[in-house]
Structures are given as structure tokens and as C-alpha cells.
Amino acid sequence: MGNIKSQSLSSRVGVYLLSENRLLRDLLARLLSKKPTICVAGVSGSLDTASQEISASRPEIVLTDCLTGARDESLLRKIFEQDPTIKVVLFGMDESPEAFLKAAYLGAAGYVLKDASASEITTAVDAVAQGEAACPPKLCMNLIQHLAEQSHRGTVAEEQEASGKYSLTHRQLELVSLVAKGLTNKEIAASLNLSEFTVKNHMRRIMKQVDAEDRYEAVDMIRSTGALPHA
Numbered sequence: 487m488g489n490i491k492s493q494s495l496s497s498r499v500g501v502y503l504l505s506e507n508r509l510l511r512d513l514l515a516r517l518l519s520k521k522p523t524i525c526v527a528g529v530s531g532s533l534d535t536a537s538q539e540i541s542a543s544r545p546e547i548v549l550t551d552c553l554t555g556a557r558d559e560s561l562l563r564k565i566f567e568q569d570p571t572i573k574v575v576l577f578g579m580d581e582s583p584e585a586f587l588k589a590a591y592l593g594a595a596g597y598v599l600k601d602a603s604a605s606e607i608t609t610a611v612d613a614v615a616q617g618e619a620a621c622p623p624k625l626c627m628n629l630i631q632h633l634a635e636q637s638h639r640g641t642v643a644e645e646q647e648a649s650g651k652y653s654l655t656h657r658q659l660e661l662v663s664l665v666a667k668g669l670t671n672k673e674i675a676a677s678l679n680l681s682e683f684t685v686k687n688h689m690r691r692i693m694k695q696v697d698a699e700d701r702y703e704a705v706d707m708i709r710s711t712g713a714l715p716h717a
Contacts, residue, residue, distance in 0.1 A: 499615040500527035500545035504536050504552055510604075514549070517608045523615060524608075533561055541568050549611055551578035553589060562592050573614050577607045583628040586621065590629055596620035654695065654708070661688050663714055666705045 501524055505511045511529055519526050527545040530536050533552060540548060548565060552558045553576050565572060575596030576589055589597050596614045598607050599622060610620035621629075654662070657678075664674045671689070675682040689701055698704035708714055 498523055498525040499547060500525050500543065501547045501549055501611060501615075502526075502528040502530075502540050502543055502545035504530050504533075504540075504548060504550040506531045506533075506552065510551075513604050514607060517604055518549075518611065521608065521612060523612060533558065537561060537564050537568070540565055540572075544569070545572070547573045547575060547595075547611060547614060549575045549577065549607070551576065553579070553592075553594075559592060562594075566593055575607075575611050575614050575620065577602065577610070581622070581625070583625060583632075586625040586628060587632055597622070597625065654692070654713070658688060658692055659708075659713060661685065662692060662705055662708055665689070665701050666709065666714055 501518055503511060503515055503518070503526065505514070508531060511531060515526050515529050518524050528539055528543040530539055536552075553562065562574060565574065573595040574593065575598065576594050577596075577598035578600045579585060579589065579597055581599050586597055596610045596619065598610045598620065602610075613620045619626075660678065661674060664677060669677065671682050671685045674680075675685045678685070689704075692708075693699075693701065693704045696704050696707045698707055705714070
């Protein structure tokens, strides 16, 4: 029987509870201990000793409402430095996209709002223990939108960097795009309201800038940076 009990305990997910509110700590500890998949590995109300205690108890999950200042953020970073595999569930949090994104960047796997019940908090812990993320759907959408915006900004920056590789002006890129379409110098001059002589000078400068032997090689080289679409 002793071996069966030991195996049962070892299969449960260890949770360390950190909260300065003693009444809330005691309530959550009782609720968590009732879940067959969870084992309360430690309980503390002190930020000063939490890091050492978490390291000693080696939990899989840390449940805390202590993300309100720089000192608390420092604690989270220290927890992850000690064990990068640990998962953190934050509760008592604001319904603020900024606060949620900060928590996500810090590495939180769960984000529970301050109006959640104790039962909802333990349910979030259970979800994270099963390998899921736990956060309000509305805030999850904010995260998705934020990542999409970041990706878009990154793409735009890459395109701008590529187009600036040869330090071409807007007029030069405009001219090269017309060359890429097969227009002659005379047709380009008419299209841009320039003299044919000016177009020829532009092309000579462009070929020199990109170190191309002819106008078509210049087009290919500039297109390779992403500054021009492929035909």
C-alpha cells in the first residue's frame, strides 16, 4: 500500500502557492489539496524567502498574486532562471491588455482576473497542469492581435531595410520599376514627365550604385532585396 501511495503522490503536479493574503492562501491551499491531480508543494506569504523555498520544493507550478511591481517581476525572473521549465499562474490580475502582455512576456502560463472565484483559480491551475494556457478569451485575442502587429512591423522593417540597401531614392525606385516592366528610356521619360537625358543619367547612377553591368542586371539586383516585386 505504501508503494501505491508513493506512486500516486509522484504522479501529481506540485504547486507552490505564494500570496501575502493569509486568508486567501489558506483557502486556495485547501481547494488545491482536494484535487486528485495536484499536490501542494509549499505555501508562503513572503517574497523575501519565496525564491529559496521554491527552489527547495521543486514544484511544477507556482501560483501567485504577486505581480504588482518591479520587485515582484524580479522574483518571477529569478524563478525562471532557477528552473526554466516551471510554469507560473498569476491570479488577482487586472483586466488590462498592457498588464496581460507584460505577464505573457515575463513567461506566465496562466492569467486569472481579480474578480475570479477561488474555484476558478484552481481550475486555471488544473488547466496549466494539463499543459494548457489559462487566460480570459478577450485578453488572448489581444495577445494574438499584438503578435500580428509585431509580425507586420517586422515585415515592414525588413522591406524598408531591403529597399534601403542601395540607398535608392523614391524616384530611382520608380524608374527601376518601369524598366522592370520593359519600358524604354523614351517611354519612361514620357511616363515620369522627364527628359530622356535625365532618365539616362538616373540609370547610369543606379547601375553604378548597385554595381551592375546593365539596366536589366540592376533590376534583378534591386529586386533581390525585396524592393521590387517579382514579375
